Amino acid sequence: MTSKKTLTGSLLSLSTGLLLAVSAIGGATASSATSQDLTQLQVASTPVSSPQGYWTPQRMRAALPGDVLAAKAVARQDSKGPSSDAAVESGAPTRFAGAAAQTPVTTALHANEAPVKHIGKVFFTLAGINYVCSGNSVAARNRSLVATAGHCVNEGPGAFATNWVFVPGYINGTAPYGQWPARSLHAARNWTSGGDIRYDTGFAVVARVGGKSLADVVGASGVEFNQPRGLTYKSFGYPATPPFTGQTLVSCSGTARNDTINPQFNSQGISCDMTGGSSGGPWFAQGDTDAASRADGFQNSVNSYGYGTSSTTMFGPFWGSTIMKVYDSAQRK
Numbered sequence: 001m002t003s004k005k006t007l008t009g010s011l012l013s014l015s016t017g018l019l020l021a022v023s024a025i026g027g028a029t030a031s032s033a034t035s036q037d038l039t040q041l042q043v044a045s046t047p048v049s050s051p052q053g054y055w056t057p058q059r060m061r062a063a064l065p066g067d068v069l070a071a072k073a074v075a076r077q078d079s080k081g082p083s084s085d086a087a088v089e090s091g092a093p094t095r096f097a098g099a100a101a102q103t104p105v106t107t108a109l110h111a112n113e114a115p116v117k118h119i120g121k122v123f124f125t126l127a128g129i130n131y132v133c134s135g136n137s138v139a140a141r142n143r144s145l146v147a148t149a150g151h152c153v154n155e156g157p158g159a160f161a162t163n164w165v166f167v168p169g170y171i172n173g174t175a176p177y178g179q180w181p182a183r184s185l186h187a188a189r190n191w192t193s194g195g196d197i198r199y200d201t202g203f204a205v206v207a208r209v210g211g212k213s214l215a216d217v218v219g220a221s222g223v224e225f226n227q228p229r230g231l232t233y234k235s236f237g238y239p240a241t242p243p244f245t246g247q248t249l250v251s252c253s254g255t256a257r258n259d260t261i262n263p264q265f266n267s268q269g270i271s272c273d274m275t276g277g278s279s280g281g282p283w284f285a286q287g288d289t290d291a292a293s294r295a296d297g298f299q300n301s302v303n304s305y306g307y308g309t310s311s312t313t314m315f316g317p318f319w320g321s322t323i324m325k326v327y328d329s330a331q332r333k
Contacts, residue, residue: 067305115169125164126158136236147202166182235314253270267316271313
């Protein structure tokens with residue numbers, strides 16, 4: 001989550017005028033660019049080496065909550081004003097069905113949860129420092145895709161992570177379904193080039209383990225984009241900053257409301273007191289069935305940031321057309 005409970009101070013205004021003018025890149029014009037060209041301009045990706053064996057139990061315990069990375073990215077934007085870029089919220093509502101439904105878990109505003117196979121912890125290295133976030137296996141053509149926060153794959157702005165690994169179903173230091181190393185990382189250029197909090201979402205394509213894909217082993221959540229605002233959500237994560245330990249899964253529930261402190265962020269928040277380490281955990285929207293009140297609904301946001309050390313609201317980015325382009329590019333890898 002970006003700044004969650006460890007985000008110090010109030011966030012100032014930030015802008016996002018990043019890679020909006022196609023004509024400014026390579027002399028191309030918006031009218032001449034193909035749909036694929038536009039997608040490539042909006043998506044940043046990199047292959048990554050994530051060797052098995054790096055993440056020992058000792059390194060996992062010592063990893064820092066990744067929300068500090070989002071806090072830095074937001075702080076760098078404090079002198080910029082709102083942008084007119086509307087791509088984050090354009091497009092028709094879209095959803096992609098997932099695989100293998102999961103066993104129900106108890107709905108609560110803030111509750112300890114039983115492990116969920118497709119939700120897990122994310123470990124990675126940036127600038128020589130080891131971090132921890134949360135993530136979720138999502139439906140994809142390659143059946144090997146993990147959704148998390150943008151600051152859990154890229155410094156925003158800055159370098160992509162190394163030693164990136166997903167541990168689904170993590171519980172008390174164990175990896176019951178193994179460690180799944182990333183082979184490529186993906187995020188919106190709005191995030192990788194400027195740390196624009198509106199696009200704080202990333203995807204990792206993980207390698208096959210034991211000849212099987214991630215979705216074969218733990219299943220995958222459906223995803224959806226450009227959905228109405230103000231839905232009711234249940235979010236999940238592994239908060240690691242006190243009073244939490246990061247060893248078990250936690251959930252929060254609530255009806256989304258706009259960020260009135262920084263409305264230009266275009267984010268929505270739900271009542272939640274999860275802390276650092278829960279960054280990147282999935283938000284499941286409650287819709288036409290009761291599935292999303294558990295952990296097998298359609299995902300359409302991630303834990304991103306909060307205000308102050310005693311935050312009672314978790315904010316997540318609106319999954320619009322740009323984030324959908326990142327998802328589509330990643331699922332084809």
